[in-house]
Amino acid sequence: MLNNVKREIPKTIPGFGDVIPFKGVWQHMPMIHTAPVSLVPSGKGTVKKLHSIEQALDACELKDGMTVSFHHHLRNGDGVLNQVMEAIDARGLKDIHVAASSLFPVHAPLVSLMEKGTVTRITANYMLGPVAEAISNGKLTYPVVMQTHGGRARAIEVGDLSVDVAFIAAPACDLAGNLNGVEGPSACGSLGYAVPDAHYAKRVVAVTDHLVPYPANPIEISQEWVDFIVEVDSIGDPEGIVSGSTRLTRDPLGLNIARKAAQAIEASGLLVDGFSFQTGAGGVSLAVAAYVREIMRQKKIKGSFASGGITGYMVDMLEEGLFRSLLDVQCFDLQAVNSYKQNPAHQFMSASMYGNPHNRGAVVNQLDVMILGATEIDTDFNVNVTTGSTGIIMGGSGGHSDTAAGSKLAIVTTQLLRGRLPIIRDKVTTVTTPGESVDLLVTERGIAVNPRRKDLEEKLNEAGIPTTSIHQLKQMAEERAGTPDPVAFEERIVGVVEYRDGTVIDVIRQQKQHFK
Amino acid sequence: MLNNVKREIPKTIPGFGDVIPFKGVWQHMPMIHTAPVSLVPSGKGTVKKLHSIEQALDACELKDGMTVSFHHHLRNGDGVLNQVMEAIDARGLKDIHVAASSLFPVHAPLVSLMEKGTVTRITANYMLGPVAEAISNGKLTYPVVMQTHGGRARAIEVGDLSVDVAFIAAPACDLAGNLNGVEGPSACGSLGYAVPDAHYAKRVVAVTDHLVPYPANPIEISQEWVDFIVEVDSIGDPEGIVSGSTRLTRDPLGLNIARKAAQAIEASGLLVDGFSFQTGAGGVSLAVAAYVREIMRQKKIKGSFASGGITGYMVDMLEEGLFRSLLDVQCFDLQAVNSYKQNPAHQFMSASMYGNPHNRGAVVNQLDVMILGATEIDTDFNVNVTTGSTGIIMGGSGGHSDTAAGSKLAIVTTQLLRGRLPIIRDKVTTVTTPGESVDLLVTERGIAVNPRRKDLEEKLNEAGIPTTSIHQLKQMAEERAGTPDPVAFEERIVGVVEYRDGTVIDVIRQQKQHFK
Missing domain, CATH: 3.40.1080.10 (Glutaconate Coenzyme A-transferase)
Structure with missing residues (x-):
């Protein structure tokens, strides 16, 4: 059967069981029944420390x-x-x-x-x-x-x-x-x-x-x-x-992409008092944060929160008063660890509070803007961050799908080529995050808006930001680097990619063995 | 059937159901299975605020x-x-x-x-x-x-x-x-x-x-x-x-009891570095804290924590460095509220973390000393804080049974008489807290050690603190005030007193109607 992102998914996968195919981003929201926990109670005088x-x-x-x-x-x-x-x-x-x-x-x-x-x-x-x-x-x-x-x-x-x-x-x-x-x-x-x-x-x-x-x-x-x-x-x-510190990119292409992303955020109308924001720890993501920070300073915008894996850069923005709070599920660097330890505005959140789609409302649902990466993105805006260009597993969603689904504006920033390979494909090797939850693709050669977001495209154009189609961006890349051959796989399924709601969005097949 | 504190408990109580009789303080520790929760998940854009x-x-x-x-x-x-x-x-x-x-x-x-x-x-x-x-x-x-x-x-x-x-x-x-x-x-x-x-x-x-x-x-x-x-x-x-502030007793009898209790704590050997402590907000309890504080200062003892409903007095002790932390399930006064808001060492605890006997270990199990009140106490050291001398409900355990069960030394402080009625009875009107978990009774006329705690009695006597029996204390009170008539009740059960583990420690019967 084909799921909602047009992937062929078996009804049953040996060693996994019956499959509920991915139905769409907020389409699988059944009544939830949490699991009972069986535990041994500890009385007075119990010694928990073992050797x-x-x-x-x-x-x-x-x-x-x-x-x-x-x-x-x-x-x-x-x-x-x-x-x-x-x-x-x-x-x-x-x-x-x-x-x-x-x-x-x-x-x-x-x-x-x-x-x-x-x-x-x-x-x-x-x-x-x-x-x-x-x-x-x-x-x-x-x-x-x-x-x-x-x-x-x-x-x-x-x-x-x-x-x-x-x-x-x-x-x-x-x-x-x-x-x-x-x-x-x-x-x-x-x-x-x-x-x-x-x-x-x-x-x-x-x-x-x-x-x-x-x-x-x-x-x-x-x-x-x-x-x-x-x-x-x-x-x-x-x-x-923890890394000693997380650094902004100095690469001109990366900075160009980051600046464009920040302009798009400004044009979206979301960058007003109460603004909330999440980025990963990558150099381009942090550069987006730097440009956003500049706009917030100039316009005297007071944001509400930044969330996720927290970097020192977000700590700086908190301390500068650009956000009132950080919601932190994981610290990415030592500056974040120290801030989390000392600053009451730098608050804890659990994985469920952060991104569980089936509780009574996760933090990702409060996010205005999320900056995402991509190993590949296809013309339906589906993103792969699970497998590399050779089809080998080298990542996974982490919070990618969660924040894309929850945020009002999910932006993928990427260069058109990585290692001479075009990032934009007709069909990504593996769907990690469905295109339905990705609003914008920002590259060094232009910005493409997901056709589902005509409202966003209009706002960008009104602000004088030119947009193009993802197909055109794909063509530009292919003119420079050709069309990559699709990766060949064995039949055997070695991985099941669950969407955040437990449905199956894709499967990963075994690498073709060239040296058997 | 008679339960472990010799109360006649029906096998089934209409409107309550089947009864597990109280078996002893740490005797009902089955494998625990938590309840599944059925909930409606909240997606993006859910508005939770209702009118x-x-x-x-x-x-x-x-x-x-x-x-x-x-x-x-x-x-x-x-x-x-x-x-x-x-x-x-x-x-x-x-x-x-x-x-x-x-x-x-x-x-x-x-x-x-x-x-x-x-x-x-x-x-x-x-x-x-x-x-x-x-x-x-x-x-x-x-x-x-x-x-x-x-x-x-x-x-x-x-x-x-x-x-x-x-x-x-x-x-x-x-x-x-x-x-x-x-x-x-x-x-x-x-x-x-x-x-x-x-x-x-x-x-x-x-x-x-x-x-x-x-x-x-x-x-x-x-x-x-x-x-x-x-x-x-x-x-x-x-x-x-919240009350503006909680106050120590100024009553000489109360201060006398408090001083004796503090001396007993010192003699118990528990008042050393790492000492932990809980009292209620009553005047005598706070006076015990005041005497304990004095000993801690003199001997330069650094305690670990105080817990429970927290008063300003415990905040003072925290700020003075006599405890490293407070564990707070409820603030009793404004000083406690402000401390909880501002001092990271003044920490939150949930009711389960505080006293649930069937999780993996509650804070009460870490307590050295607990100061308890009593409406009545019987010669088996069973305590009633549920019903008054007329048999009417005017209290309940709150954390009384939890802290008594968990602490190493549970001390009941009380005067021998309240409103001309002896506190010590052959049989308390209602058993709230089983005598098995009460170690010491401190009154203005003497200290009685629970016979289960010969070790404690020896320590007190070694320290030159005289002890007597609870029967003698009862007699002293009755010599002054006579023997109170037992309260007469109707047959009908109007209340079930659950011990902390869910077993039934007592029932409450309807007040005798004198003006039918």
Whole structure:
């Protein structure tokens, strides 16, 4: 069957189950029933601290076939997933499902566990590196499930993703299990993505390298959710956890795109008092923020909030009074961590509060403008940030689909070519975010408005901003770089791309094996 | 059948259902299964603000027989419950269950709703005033269920108390439903008791008199839990919400008791670095705190935390460095509200985090010392704070049973006589808190140690603190005031006293009608 973005989706996918095909951005909004949680209550005098991860596996009665979850605030510096999986491997467990909010190159040891059958299922919102490559090459028994940040919270809350044991990397933790991300050698800031895991897993283990006296302060995840505490030498490598600082692009092409995007935002009429904004941490995104900042200063506009993964750049705008508050699910750099620690206007949000489409209203629904990236975009404005030009997994939605769906103006900024390959395609390799939720494409050669947004096109034209069609932009790129050959795949499905509402928006097939 | 505190409890109580008799303080710890929540998801562009409480009743599809819940942070200044119940009455609904965390004299209008059959069930942790009197006199169709603060959180989380619509009195609220208790004309501080309602009710309505720009800051209950928002002229009368300040007793007898209690705490060995402490807001309790403070200063002891309903006195101790943190479920006075608003060490806790016996470990389990009151205490150390000497309901556990069960040293302070009546009885009129969880009774005439705590008695005696038996104290009182006649009741059960774990510790029978 064809889903709403014209992708051929099987009715049933082996190892995944029955499929609800993607129906459109806000079309799957059923009555929601959250999952009951089964837990062991802790009485007076309970000692939660165990001696080792090994002992925690015993205490949690971890068995073949169970699901273990991890959060990714320590990013490529994370040491918890590998330590836990090593302990799981050591006891010869099989058929484990790893539900990690994201996976990074540091998680390469998972590859051999996939090969051995220790790990046969993986669910993640984003993955980059050896694990992603191995999955693309067919090394995981069952298809990987790619979710969004909001969709993962949804799946956990309703039990679509049922977690047996959640391992929470805790930069600071007290002996009752109150924990935060702002203290200790592995401080990473907000622990927003770990909240659904803590609230819905059957067993919750806090893994820390920094025990603090009771009660921890602040408390991001509180003691009533934590079963066990394990102290380890180190939960992560600070080098990989946060970058020292996030930088604006200096590339003239990138700056040109950013300036155009800012002009479009101004022309949209949204850049008024109460303005809200989110960007990623990429150089062009930050340059858009810089241009927007300049306009806000000149026009004395007081914004309401910036959200998402928070960068130092957004902290500067908060401190300058351009926003009243930051809503932070994850800190991208040290400046953000410090601000989150010290400034009460820099507030915590959970993954569900951030982007779950099936709660009573997520923060993304309050967003005016979202700046998005794209690996590919097609002439229906569908965006791929999941697979690279060779079809290999090298990303995933993260918050891409969530913010696109929620924001009033979702802008994709990209150059027309990347590595000599045109970004605009007739058909993206993988649909991550449906074109229905993307309003504008800004490139160095021009701006294309989604035909669904005639109102926006009129506003841009009234402001003297020329627009063109996405087809014309595609043609310009192809005149310079030719038409790329479509990627060839094997038949086997190695990944299922879930839209944030749990419907299936696309599948990922195995890489063609050239060297069999 | 007789339960663990030797109370005769029916196997089934009409209007309540089957009974699990109280088995002992930590004896009912089954595997816990939280209740699934059914909710309507909110998409982009959803407008949550309604024009009136009337409209909210429509939006929530409130029907005969449903359960509506309220929290009591506005105490005797609360305007929300009465406004909502007036609207419910106006549409002629019947058989409504009012689940209020506490009820005060201001809620007197409920009495006529009970008489009309609009309200046939009430559940509360504490009640004082006309509603309590009317229930004691048999005016409620079904027995009132008296819970504890932690027990209410437990009951809501597992679905024993299933809430159809929660009305959250919100001193400050934004249009997406993020709310806090620290701003606006009805600022009351922490909204800890409202959290279970927000998380588990089918529909959640925030009622506010102070809309703030998005996003609210701080956020105590966040937007993903709130379905609807209603703005009213006023949610409460500030006069009744918080007292200007809480005061130490100046009564010599009270000071004598307080000094003895502090000496006992010192002798217990618990008053060392890391010490944690909770008292109520009563004059004697605060005087105990004053003596403890003096000892902490002299011995340079650094405590860890004070918890509970927080008073300005605890704020002073925090600011003086005698505690590192306060854990606050409810602010008792304006000084506490201001501290909670401004001092990051003054932290929020939910009712479940505070006292739920069936989560993974509540704050009460971390408490060293708790200072408790008593209306009556019997020779088994069972305490009554639910009914008065005439048998009429005039209180309830609140956090009494929770903190007694969790703390290492639970001290009841009381004078031997109140209004010429001895406090110590052979058998308390109503068992609120089981004697098993009460360690020490401190009176103006002596200290009695629970025989279960030989270790404690030895420590006190080693420190030169004389102890006596509770029987001797009882005798001293009776020598002065005689033996009070037991209260006579009708047969009909008008109230069920649930222990925090959901078992039944006692029942309350209808007042004898002298003027039929």
